[in-house]
Amino acid sequence: MKTLDFAAEAAQSNNTAAAPVDRWVRSVCRFCGSGCGLYAGVFGAGVVSVAGDKENWNKGSLCIKGESLPFILSLPTRMQYPLFRRNDTFHRISWEEAMEIMAERFADSIKQHGANSVAFYGSGQSYTEESYVINKLFKGGLGTNTIDGNPRLCMSSAAAGYITSFGKDEPMGTYDDINHADCFFIIGSNMAECHPVLYGMIAERKAGNSSDIKVIVADPRRTATTSIADLHLSLIPGSDALILNAMANVIVKERLYNQAFITRHTVFKRLASDGRVETTGWDDYVRFLDEYTPETAAKGSGCLKEDIIKAARWFAESKAAMSLWTMGLNQRTSGTGLNNLVHNLHLLTGHIARPGATPFSLSGQPNACGGVRDAGLLSHLLPFGRSMTKEEDRRDMERFWNVPAGRIDPKPGPAALDIFRMFTGGAIKCLWVVCTNPWQSLPSLSSYKKGKGTFLVVSEAFHPTKTSEIADLVLPSALWVEKDGTFGNSDRRYQYLERAVEPIGEARPDMDVMIEFSRKLLHLIGQGDEAERLFSYKNSQEVWDEIRECSKGTVYDFSGMTRERLKQSGIQWPCPSEDHPGAPRRYTAWFAAKYGDPMVGDFDPHAMNTYFYGANNDDRRGRASIWLRPWAPPYEQPDKEYPFVLTTGRVLEHWHTGAMTLGIHELRRRAPAAYIEINPKDAARLGIRSGNRVKVSSRRGSLVIEAKVADVPRDGVVFVPMHYPDKLINTLTTDACDPISKEPEFKICAVKIEKTFS
Ligand SMILES: Nc1nc2c(c(=O)[nH]1)N[C@H]1C(S)=C(S)[C@@H](COP(=O)(O)OP(=O)(O)OC[C@H]3O[C@@H](n4cnc5c(=O)[nH]c(N)nc54)[C@H](O)[C@@H]3O)O[C@H]1N2
Numbered sequence: 001m002k003t004l005d006f007a008a009e010a011a012q013s014n015n016t017a018a019a020p021v022d023r024w025v026r027s028v029c030r031f032c033g034s035g036c037g038l039y040a041g042v043f044g045a046g047v048v049s050v051a052g053d054k055e056n057w058n059k060g061s062l063c064i065k066g067e068s069l070p071f072i073l074s075l076p077t078r079m080q081y082p083l084f085r086r087n088d089t090f091h092r093i094s095w096e097e098a099m100e101i102m103a104e105r106f107a108d109s110i111k112q113h114g115a116n117s118v119a120f121y122g123s124g125q126s127y128t129e130e131s132y133v134i135n136k137l138f139k140g141g142l143g144t145n146t147i148d149g150n151p152r153l154c155m156s157s158a159a160a161g162y163i164t165s166f167g168k169d170e171p172m173g174t175y176d177d178i179n180h181a182d183c184f185f186i187i188g189s190n191m192a193e194c195h196p197v198l199y200g201m202i203a204e205r206k207a208g209n210s211s212d213i214k215v216i217v218a219d220p221r222r223t224a225t226t227s228i229a230d231l232h233l234s235l236i237p238g239s240d241a242l243i244l245n246a247m248a249n250v251i252v253k254e255r256l257y258n259q260a261f262i263t264r265h266t267v268f269k270r271l272a273s274d275g276r277v278e279t280t281g282w283d284d285y286v287r288f289l290d291e292y293t294p295e296t297a298a299k300g301s302g303c304l305k306e307d308i309i310k311a312a313r314w315f316a317e318s319k320a321a322m323s324l325w326t327m328g329l330n331q332r333t334s335g336t337g338l339n340n341l342v343h344n345l346h347l348l349t350g351h352i353a354r355p356g357a358t359p360f361s362l363s364g365q366p367n368a369c370g371g372v373r374d375a376g377l378l379s380h381l382l383p384f385g386r387s388m389t390k391e392e393d394r395r396d397m398e399r400f401w402n403v404p405a406g407r408i409d410p411k412p413g414p415a416a417l418d419i420f421r422m423f424t425g426g427a428i429k430c431l432w433v434v435c436t437n438p439w440q441s442l443p444s445l446s447s448y449k450k451g452k453g454t455f456l457v458v459s460e461a462f463h464p465t466k467t468s469e470i471a472d473l474v475l476p477s478a479l480w481v482e483k484d485g486t487f488g489n490s491d492r493r494y495q496y497l498e499r500a501v502e503p504i505g506e507a508r509p510d511m512d513v514m515i516e517f518s519r520k521l522l523h524l525i526g527q528g529d530e531a532e533r534l535f536s537y538k539n540s541q542e543v544w545d546e547i548r549e550c551s552k553g554t555v556y557d558f559s560g561m562t563r564e565r566l567k568q569s570g571i572q573w574p575c576p577s578e579d580h581p582g583a584p585r586r587y588t589a590w591f592a593a594k595y596g597d598p599m600v601g602d603f604d605p606h607a608m609n610t611y612f613y614g615a616n617n618d619d620r621r622g623r624a625s626i627w628l629r630p631w632a633p634p635y636e637q638p639d640k641e642y643p644f645v646l647t648t649g650r651v652l653e654h655w656h657t658g659a660m661t662l663g664i665h666e667l668r669r670r671a672p673a674a675y676i677e678i679n680p681k682d683a684a685r686l687g688i689r690s691g692n693r694v695k696v697s698s699r700r701g702s703l704v705i706e707a708k709v710a711d712v713p714r715d716g717v718v719f720v721p722m723h724y725p726d727k728l729i730n731t732l733t734t735d736a737c738d739p740i741s742k743e744p745e746f747k748i749c750a751v752k753i754e755k756t757f758s
């Protein structure tokens with residue numbers, strides 16, 4: 001079996017532009033959540049080049065990963081036919097055999113142990129149609145909520161933050177806000193490497209108006225993103241709440257807030273000691289902030305007091321402030337609260353719901369918003385904002401799916417890590433993993449195993465991965481433009497990806513496999529009538545039309561987004577009718593008037609006609625919540641034995657577990673191997689030089705890895721990228737989670753570092 005090291009042999013040209021092309025097919029990049037528009041150049045049976053779509057929001061720009069897309073389709077590690085493990089070796093089998101084996105194993109488990117003994121783990125990289133279909137099988141057909149996805153490791157704190165602050169998930173702004181903001185507050189995000197095209201828009205704006213535009217970056221590392229910063233808050237990891245509350249303190253003390261906005265549009269909330277949510281008021285909030293002076297924040301964060309004050313003033317005094325954040329805030333045991341604290345700054349100053357003024361959470365994966373957050377592929381959600389704990393929402397979905405009343409389980413299912421815990425322990429017997437590689441991407445990896453007697457099915461485009469290599473059954477998946485479907489990108493923008501070429505070998509679109517499996521399984525468990533009724537789709541268009549219908553009447557309403565319209569361009573929801581242009585911004589006057597004129601030009605920022613959904617259902621005026629969220633320490637803090645903070649993340653060239661990018665020659669050449677980034681002062685103290693091999697250990701595991709001494713992390717902090725399967729950094733990370741979002745703290749754990757002499 002070939003391994004991921006084949007890279008050097010793969011014959012690839014970097015210059016795709018010159019390749020001859022038969023036709024150009026309109027598409028979208030399948031990497032990050034930005035969703036850059038592009039054209040795939042098809043020649044014969046293959047995609048040979050890509051070109052940025054000048055008409056789309058990205059105006060033709062692509063980053064190096066987007067430009068490398070043609071190569072992913074033909075890497076030598078592509079899965080071409082189903083593999084089944086017998087006597088500990090994989091054997092090629094037919095699709096018929098594969099589907100039979102799989103449906104029988106799942107059906108047996110359901111018959112013997114009930115529907116909660118089977119589970120699905122999905123992905124923010126699957127198409128919306130795929131996530132919707134499998135969610136319908138589990139929640140509607142089987143009546144179980146043992147279904148979750150990798151956005152739990154990524155966006156669930158952001159989702160919980162929007163819901164607790166505004167009453168509904170997803171950002172209210174749009175990429176175009178970048179062209180209107182004059183203060184950018186980038187916190188816990190390395191946009192230059194992870195959302196490079198959006199970052200490029202900020203850099204361009206800054207270059208054109210350098211003295212009027214302020215860029216603040218809060219990150220414990222001096223990343224590429226800080227190169228355009230006017231102010232870099234190089235904070236101690238885990239101290240964000242001190243800085244965010246201190247910025248609010250300055251805004252309050254210096255009367256930089258917008259009193260009228262606060263009175264009209266906000267309420268104050270906090271968690272009582274018994275865990276209940278309590279409504280409180282301005283005076284209480286001001287008292288709460290007293291603890292967070294710039295002095296105390298400076299001490300706890302390692303930043304200068306003057307810099308914290310400056311950040312607060314720039315933010316509040318700007319014409320329009322835009323916050324952008326990602327995993328530095330989300331992947332934290334206080335992730336939801338940190339999201340609320342960013343929203344607070346916007347609510348205090350009224351920098352919200354007008355051009356350029358917006359708290360904008362950048363989404364990681366291309367379809368974490370659409371397929372998972374919107375369509376509800378998480379164990380506590382039903383599609384489009386419905387909640388499984390509300391009887392009327394369950395009845396609504398049961399009617400819509402045409403299943404008996406009472407079918408949907410009112411109890412939220414296990415979140416991602418709990419699913420893997422239950423699979424390790426054997427309570428979950430059968431698990432299907434699609435479009436994600438958990439045995440590399442889960443935290444505290446050695447805690448999660450394939451339980452005894454369990455059955456693991458993995459749908460993958462590549463093999464082997466750390467997950468596919470331990471599976472019982474591996475199903476070959478069509479990839480990107482080998483299938484068609486819809487992405488919901490970061491700013492509520494749905495985009496359609498056409499099928500451009502036939503899948504490689506026997507690979508099939510995941511949606512086709514899901515439909516076939518659903519039908520087979522329902523027949524085997526005695527619900528054959530439902531197989532016909534629920535899963536008779538002939539193509540993804542029929543699924544999309546059902547999804548549109550399902551969104552109708554909800555706040556997500558995009559029933560007006562027909563496939564035909566999406567083929568022309570992306571559309572932002574809500575879009576409630578076929579002649580509706582879509583909504584670049586929401587929570588504005590027009591929105592309150594229920595889908596009036598969405599054109600931003602008509603919006604009067606001084607009219608204060610902002611309308612929120614109402615973070616608290618008791619508040620019928622639809623006000624947003626300013627949360628009193630105290631600082632809490634991360635799960636693990638450095639101590640004598642483990643004196644460093646390890647943070648993990650990404651580099652520009654690679655995508656997560658590397659399955660798609662490590663095999664691409666140019667990307668591998670530019671970022672060939674894992675390393676541990678260490679500050680020159682710390683390195684000197686430990687006698688470590690670039691190229692030395694060091695042993696890095698946490699309470700959970702250790703790794704020998706090459707040192708890269710660079711003035712990037714602040715002292716006391718080290719960084720390791722997550723991409724390399726031969727250096728599994730997640731054997732060291734902690735699986736402590738935010739109690740609200742259940743998102744793990746990938747960004748902070750305590751480690752020690754020793755020089756080795758190997
Ligand atoms: N090239 C590339 N781009 C990607 C991806 C990829 O794999 N590769 N993945 C996509 C996905 S799914 C995601 S989720 C996004 C992730 O995008 P980002 O969140 O921007 O990327 P990360 O590298 O995970 O972490 C961001 C930053 O958080 C900082 N950080 C660590 N601890 C703290 C802290 O305590 N406070 C603060 N303020 N900052 C901290 C780190 O130093 C790091 O620079 O990227 C998307 N884009």
Ligand SMILES: Nc1nc2c(c(=O)[nH]1)N[C@H]1C(S)=C(S)[C@@H](COP(=O)(O)OP(=O)(O)OC[C@H]3O[C@@H](n4cnc5c(=O)[nH]c(N)nc54)[C@H](O)[C@@H]3O)O[C@H]1N2
Binds near residue numbers: 151436438656730
């Ligand atoms: N230490 C550390 N760990 C982290 C993070 C971190 O910052 N630090 N970040 C977390 C975050 S934010 C995320 S989003 C996760 C991501 O973690 P994963 O989702 O596990 O990582 P990917 O490499 O994106 O996995 C996607 C897999 O799907 C396959 N694939 C691609 N297209 C298709 C398709 O169409 N169908 C099918 N069936 N398969 C396909 C790819 O080959 C790849 O193996 O990692 C998390 N883990």
Ligand code: SF4
Binds near residue numbers: 031032062064198
């Ligand atoms: S910025 Fe994101 S969506 Fe755009 S080309 Fe790069 S990886 Fe693809």
Ligand SMILES: [Mo]
Binds near residue numbers: 153155364
């Ligand atoms: Mo992510």
